Amino acid sequence: MNIFVCIKQVPNTTEVKWDLEKGTLIREGVESIVNPFDLYAVEEGLKIKEKIGGDTKVIAITMGPPQAKEALRDVIAMGADEGILVSDRAFAGADTLATSYSLYKAIEKMGDIGIILAGKQAIDGDTGQVGPGIASWFGYPQITYVKKIVEIKDNKMVAERLTDYGYDIVESELPVVLTVVKEINEPRLPSLRGKMKAKKFEPTVFTANDINADENRIGLQGSPTQVKKVFSPPKKEGGEKFEGEAEELSEILFGKLKELKIV
C-alpha cells in the first residue's frame, strides 16, 4: 500500500509580501520551505508506515517549478521513501481546482493508493481546498482537520477531527484523503541516513503528458478562478490597550463604558 503525502513549497514567512500591481507574491530573496502543516502530514505518514509495516511506502508528491525538488529533499531526509515532482510549464497558473486535478492524476498514475495526506492549508495560498479537491476528483471519502488517527484496520480507519466545539470521531473506508492539523504529532527532525539519501536524491518528474492530464483541466486553462486583485486590508487604527489584574481591568472597562454612556 502507498501512503501519499502532498507537500507544497512555500516562502518562509508568515507575512508574505505581495506585488500589489501584478497581484503576485514577491518570491525573490525569500527562502523556500516545506509548508509547515505538510511536515505534520509527512510525520503521520511515517508513523502509519511504522505501525502497519509490510511493504507500505511513503511517497511525497509536490506540484511546482523544478526547484520544488528541494522541498522533496527535506522530507526524504525525514524518511519518506520516494518523491514525485509534478512539473511542466503547462501546469502554470493553476488554481486550487487545477492543482488538485493535477495531483490527483499523478497519484492515480502511481497507484496502490491507501491513504492520501495533506496539510490543513498552505501558509501562502491559505485556501485549504487542495486536499478536499483531490478527494473529490477521486470520489474518495475525506476527513479534514485530523488531530488523531485512532486506528487503521481491515481497510477501515477511525480518526478524530478537530472542530470549533471539540472533536468528531469519524470512521472511513480506505482509500481516504486526510488533511491534518498540528495537534496530530510532532514532526521528526531529519536523520543522518535520511540526509545522506536526500543529498543524492533526484525526484521522479511527471509532466502533463506523463499523467495523461486533460489539457482543459490544467494550468490557466483549467482554472476558473482568477486572482483579480490582491491587497492588504487596511490596518486597524486607534483602540486602547489596558494591562493589569482582572479586578483593575474590570474597573477601567466599567469606567470607559460609563464614559461612553453605554451603561
Add this chain to the structure above:
Amino acid sequence: MNYFLTEEEQMVREIARKIAEEKIIPVRQKYDEEGKFPHDIVEVMAQSDLFRVFIPEEYDGMGLSTLAMLLAVEELSYGCAGMALAYAGTALGITPVILFGSEEQKKKYLPKIANGSLAAFGLTESEAGSDAGNIKTRAEKDGDYYIINGTKQFITNGGVADIYVIIALTDPSRGTRGATAFILEKGMEGFEFGKKEDKMGIRASITSELVFRDLKVHKSQILGREGGGFLMTMKTFDRTRLGVAAQALGIAQAALDAAVSYAKKRHQFGKPVASFEGLQYIMADMAIKVESARALTYMAARNVDAGEKVADITAMAKAYASDVAMQVTTDAVQVFGGYGYMKEYPVEKMMRDAKITQIYEGTNQIMRNIIASQIIKRIK
C-alpha cells in the same frame, strides 16, 4: 576556523545542532532542576541516527570518524552537557566491545546500540577512583560460569543502560593482571542498581551504583581474554576521553556565545558593556582558549583514526579542554554580573556542568601524570 570536515561530519554537526536548538535548549532548565533523565531526547538522538555514527557499518551503524562522534557530543553539549552524556557515556560503554569484542558479541550488542539502546562502563568503586587498580569486585570461576560480587559506584547511565561493560578481579593474586572485563545486561539475576547520586551539575545525567550479588554469568560474556581487563580499559580511555574534551568544548562555546551576546545587549554607563575594554579582553581570551582547545581535540581525533599512539595527546586534549571549559564558564558568569549568578540565566548551569569534565574519565591530575610520563620517556 575551518577544520575541513568531511561532508558526513558536517551533516552530523548540523543534525546534532538542530537537536540542541530545537529539542534540548527549550527544556534543559527543567531537566536540570528536576534532575530527570531525558528519555524523550535520547529517542530523538536515536531517531536521527546519532548512535549509528560510532557503530561500524556491518552492525547497523554508519562507521563514521571519531571526529564525527565528537562533533555530535560537542553540539549536544552546547545545548546541555548532562543530556549529551547519555550519548557520550554510551560511546564509552560500547567502545571496548567495538575494539575487543568477538564477532558473536559484536553481532549481539552493536546493532542494539545503533538503534538507540544505551551502554555504560563500570570501573570505579568506593576505594578505587584514580587508583583503579584497587578494585575489589570479584568474579569467581565456577565451571563454565563466573559468580560476580561487588559494587561499582558513580556509573554514568547506570539503570538506564541495557548493556554494561564492567571490570572485576578474576585473580586477585595477580593485581591488575587479574582484572577481567565482562559484558552484562540489565535484568540479569543478581544485578541491581543502588544509590542514585544527587549532583552539582550534569543533573540530567544518571549516576548510580551497580550492585552485584552472586551474579552468575557464562564465560562467553568475558570481553577479550581473562586478565586483559585493565589493559583494555586503558586502551579504551585513550580514545574515549576525547568525548569529555568534546563535551567541555560544547559547554565552553555555549558560555562564550551567551557572554558575548549578553554583553552587547546589557547597558551600563549609557553604553553596552561589550564596549568596555576590560570585558573585551576577557571575551577575547575566552575565544582564544575555546578555539585552541578545539584545534587540539579535533587533531587528536584525526590521530586516533590514523592509528597513531595517542595516550598523551588525548590526555592533553581532555585536560586542556576541560580546564578551558571551567575558566570560560566562570568568565561568562563574570560577564553577566549578578544575573550570571541567577538560575534564570543559562551560564550558572554551564559553570556547574563544566566542573565534572575536569574530574571524570581520569582527573586532570591523572591526565598530567600520563602526559608527564610520556614526555619524560621521550625527551632526552
